Amino acid sequence: MSTPHIACEPGDIAPLVIMPGDPKRAERIARTRLTDAKLVSDVRGIGAWTGHIDGTPVTAMASGMGVPSLSIYATELYRDFGVERICRVGTCGAIPRSVAVRDIIIASAAHTNSSVATINVPGVALSLAPSFDMLRAAVDAARGGERAVHVGPVFTNDFFYGGGPDTIGALSALGTLGVEMEAAGLYACALAAGKEALAVLTASDHLMDGSGDLTAEERETLFSGALEIAIAALLA
Ligand SMILES: O=P(O)(O)O[C@H]1O[C@H](CO)[C@@H](O)[C@H]1O
Numbered sequence: 207m208s209t210p211h212i213a214c215e216p217g218d219i220a221p222l223v224i225m226p227g228d229p230k231r232a233e234r235i236a237r238t239r240l241t242d243a244k245l246v247s248d249v250r251g252i253g254a255w256t257g258h259i260d261g262t263p264v265t266a267m268a269s270g271m272g273v274p275s276l277s278i279y280a281t282e283l284y285r286d287f288g289v290e291r292i293c294r295v296g297t298c299g300a301i302p303r304s305v306a307v308r309d310i311i312i313a314s315a316a317h318t319n320s321s322v323a324t325i326n327v328p329g330v331a332l333s334l335a336p337s338f339d340m341l342r343a344a345v346d347a348a349r350g351g352e353r354a355v356h357v358g359p360v361f362t363n364d365f366f367y368g369g370g371p372d373t374i375g376a377l378s379a380l381g382t383l384g385v386e387m388e389a390a391g392l393y394a395c396a397l398a399a400g401k402e403a404l405a406v407l408t409a410s411d412h413l414m415d416g417s418g419d420l421t422a423e424e425r426e427t428l429f430s431g432a433l434e435i436a437i438a439a440l441l442a
């Protein structure tokens with residue numbers, strides 16, 4: 207049974223999904239980290255690769271960029287393909303000086319200017335948060351890793367080119383660690399489906415100091431620390 211955006215049978219997708227934004231990163235994860243990875247869907251160039259990690263079936267599939275794109279894939283995966291857990295392995299812009307480029311952020315909450323926080327319950331902005339079990343497993347797995355790991359709120363922005371210094375300054379004053387474009391949408395989809403989700407992000411650039419920003423190639427390839435944390439959270 208295919209959906210408009212995923213063309214395979216429900217059994218072709220594993221209950222655990224690694225979800226970067228970038229389809230090339232999803233393919234790289236499948237080729238380097240999954241055993242016997244098979245391409246099971248490729249609608250619109252968004253490949254879904256299913257294989258195994260330590261004997262457990264896992265699918266790697268991209269979300270594309272932004273809450274609308276992610277929401278399509280996460281909704282169909284949870285609703286139609288029996289997916290139980292999705293872990294986003296993404297990039298973000300670091301906000302405070304205490305977070306350096308290449309550091310890892312585990313998103314314990316996601317503020318957003320997307321309507322995804324407000325459309326479900328009239329007059330209420332939902333608190334968008336990850337699965338506690340996945341969050342705890344990720345934090346445990348992060349201990350002793352090579353990169354600094356930060357745990358805290360991120361800002362899911364509806365615009366890559368938007369949100370001026372005032373927005374970022376105000377978010378920084380509220381302890382927000384990074385800015386990206388999907389985590390709040392993922393947490394909202396998991397909430398609606400009664401399923402689990404987490405976002406583990408690698409800082410690809412710094413909003414206060416752009417001198418060390420990653421290149422496009424590095425944004426595709428430099429995520430191994432975040433990936434291992436994400437795998438631990440999925441398998442927990
Ligand atoms: O690297 P990914 O996972 O795509 O994440 C970040 O990069 C994209 C913007 O360049 C947005 O999707 C943002 O959330």
Ligand SMILES: O=c1cc[nH]c(=O)[nH]1
Pocket residue numbers: 297298299300363366385386387410411
């Ligand atoms: O959405 C994003 C992703 C990476 N870096 C940013 O500044 N914003």
